[in-house]
Amino acid sequence: ELGDAPQTDSRPDIVVVMMESYYHLDNYPGLTGCEDLTANYDRLAAEGVSGCYYSDKYSGGTADMEFGALTGFSTAFLPEGVVPYMQYVASREQFPAYPAWLQSLGYRTIAIHPFDGDIYSRTDAYRAMGFDTFVDRDSMTHTDLAGQYIADAAAAAELIDQYQAAAQDGPVFLHMVTMQNHIPNLPEEYPADSRVQASLPGLDDYYQGSLESVATGLRDADEMMKTITDYFRTVDREVIVLFFGDHQTAIGQQGGVELLDVTGGLEGLSDWQLRRATHRVPYLMWSNRGCDEAGSTAGSFPSYLLLPAFLEKMDAPMTGWMHWLAQSRQLLGGVTGRWQLDTDGQPLTDPIQEQTGLLRTQQILQYARMFDGTVSGDPRW
Numbered sequence: 001e002l003g004d005a006p007q008t009d010s011r012p013d014i015v016v017v018m019m020e021s022y023y024h025l026d027n028y029p030g031l032t033g034c035e036d037l038t039a040n041y042d043r044l045a046a047e048g049v050s051g052c053y054y055s056d057k058y059s060g061g062t063a064d065m066e067f068g069a070l071t072g073f074s075t076a077f078l079p080e081g082v083v084p085y086m087q088y089v090a091s092r093e094q095f096p097a098y099p100a101w102l103q104s105l106g107y108r109t110i111a112i113h114p115f116d117g118d119i120y121s122r123t124d125a126y127r128a129m130g131f132d133t134f135v136d137r138d139s140m141t142h143t144d145l146a147g148q149y150i151a152d153a154a155a156a157a158e159l160i161d162q163y164q165a166a167a168q169d170g171p172v173f174l175h176m177v178t179m180q181n182h183i184p185n186l187p188e189e190y191p192a193d194s195r196v197q198a199s200l201p202g203l204d205d206y207y208q209g210s211l212e213s214v215a216t217g218l219r220d221a222d223e224m225m226k227t228i229t230d231y232f233r234t235v236d237r238e239v240i241v242l243f244f245g246d247h248q249t250a251i252g253q254q255g256g257v258e259l260l261d262v263t264g265g266l267e268g269l270s271d272w273q274l275r276r277a278t279h280r281v282p283y284l285m286w287s288n289r290g291c292d293e294a295g296s297t298a299g300s301f302p303s304y305l306l307l308p309a310f311l312e313k314m315d316a317p318m319t320g321w322m323h324w325l326a327q328s329r330q331l332l333g334g335v336t337g338r339w340q341l342d343t344d345g346q347p348l349t350d351p352i353q354e355q356t357g358l359l360r361t362q363q364i365l366q367y368a369r370m371f372d373g374t375v376s377g378d379p380r381w
Helices: 039-047 062-071 084-089 096-105 121-131 152-169 205-233 259-263 271-281 302-313 320-328 353-371
Strands: 013-019 049-054 108-113 135-136 172-177 239-245 280-287 334-336 340-341
Touching: 013 062, 013 152, 013 205, 039 049, 039 205, 039 280, 049 271, 062 096, 062 121, 062 172, 096 108, 108 121, 108 152, 121 135, 121 259, 135 152, 152 172, 152 205, 172 205, 172 340, 205 239, 205 259, 205 280, 239 259, 239 302, 271 280, 280 302, 302 320, 320 353
Parallel strands: 013 172, 013 239, 108 135, 108 172
Antiparallel strands: 049 280, 239 280, 334 340
């Protein structure tokens, strides 16, 4: 069914950065003090390809989006409540994922996460997925804090150091998951002189303070994107970079009540409008060699289509599975939650037979790759 992907001779270094709770504060009309939070994102978007994808989760479940991005597998086909890394990946000797396939092409594969490596069983999951090296909090060189967690600035410095060391031996695939903007985003988490002075009328001190903490984390993530891309502009090899947030976050949540409940920002929305409001998260595809489609978008789609869309746009090596997924977008925009999407990223109300059949084929192929040992044992397939 899959066949071989048309192979490019290009062997760019590939960097994927998933940013903790990175999104744009579009759900808060009247918000001030946050006008510059996307200054670098906006500038880089004009140089690359950008848009929003549909995250699997809201305010948590980071590993689900990471799993989808690195494998092309949809969590919509899996049982509710499953954490794929823990249930399906960590116990395997080998699991079909993009890093494992790149190993067969001679890539060095490195993962960085500035937190406990055993969270979500990442240590074992990364090994099974084909990462040569995993740099967690305990093995990082750069560990300065911002708020409660290792700063995005430190994570960027670690990424650059790891890249420089690995690039001496050939092409590199480097994947990083940041931590700084993780919950609980407590008021006064950052010193007053470094905190974003966000303001939304009518908030009490707690929600105001939590909003400022989230906004500060978003500003620092935006600055991290500049640091990383500024460095890769100086590299004499082709480097392509995918940035994306993992999910939106429930600002100031206490007792089941969050800032969106306080502002009424989600009142009166249909189920799909609610999904769209709370699950749309930015992505950005960038190359240090420029982009033929600079300033354009790759559309809206679920997390498992992030890598296929990115690799296709950047003419990078892709597996037969990733190519199949990329081609499927000509007919179906994917599946997010209980919604099937059209090619514009909107819910299908009356899917045609070809779309229904394609989705069923995708489900069967994913099952075969995940659970049939004769298939999943060879990550190049």
